[in-house]
Amino acid sequence: MTDYIELLKKNDLKATIQRTGILKSIDNAGHFSIDEIYEDVKEHYPTLSLATIYKNIILMIQQGVIVEVPINGEKSKYELKKDDHIHLICKSCGKIKDKEITKEKEQILSIENFQITNAQINLYGICKECQSKI
């Protein structure tokens, strides 16, 4: 259970209840879109406005607290920043699972003459659960 107040302050952002709420929501879900965050946080905090979410998503990305996860054909989702990892995106149920990037894989991805700062790897397909539903 992350301390969101600490996380915000560490990144030069004031710890408002809206921000901790947004972070908690994203963290619980793993990956959440703006609208999903809005619906979720509003439950506990009905006065929250969409504008506040938009402003804060931008800020928190700038400060490196969260990261955008663009998804084909959908609105982007957001996740807490952590080490680069692979997203397994199920085209059937829509769930997103994280998978660690091993040293081996990292090695393979490295490329001459290009200084990589961060990787974004989305693998689209059918997850185990959906495979067995056939």
Place this chain on the structure above:
Amino acid sequence: MTDYIELLKKNDLKATIQRTGILKSIDNAGHFSIDEIYEDVKEHYPTLSLATIYKNIILMIQQGVIVEVPINGEKSKYELKKDDHIHLICKSCGKIKDKEITKEKEQILSIENFQITNAQINLYGICKECQSKI
């Protein structure tokens, strides 16, 4: 030089001049956003409307002619569909380069219990040219 008329027909789409124009524009540029396509095609075809581009991008993705390339913090770009490959996206100049995924790399990316249909790999960083500009 691809035959866009053939490409469209093969994928059950009528070969209109707007569609071949859009495809040519994307193909020349490698990766283009809706707005970039619009500005580009309008040069030769001033009556083209944005609505037509939107409609056709959706259709051509459905038919597998083109593919969406989502970019962090920007509007998506689109490219002609081809074998999965890596996008090297320079954070300094914005240029996108394609890099082939070899069979061995593909092997290594494969994951148990997940049936991959397509991969989307974006590596963000600084390209060779921008590195030497320092």
Place this chain on the structure above:
DNA sequence: ATAATTGCAAATTTTTTGCAGGTTC
């Protein structure tokens, strides 16, 4: 106390839609 943040409403931007006229096969 100060500077930053919120939430509202309005403005802007982006995307979608309906439809009459035109085009492709």
Place this chain on the structure above:
DNA sequence: GAACCTGCAAAAAATTTGCAATTAT
């Protein structure tokens, strides 16, 4: 000739902005 496509204008959806009141440090 039938089915499909285009471009327009209008509608809807998504995002940004300005500002007065509130809140965090």
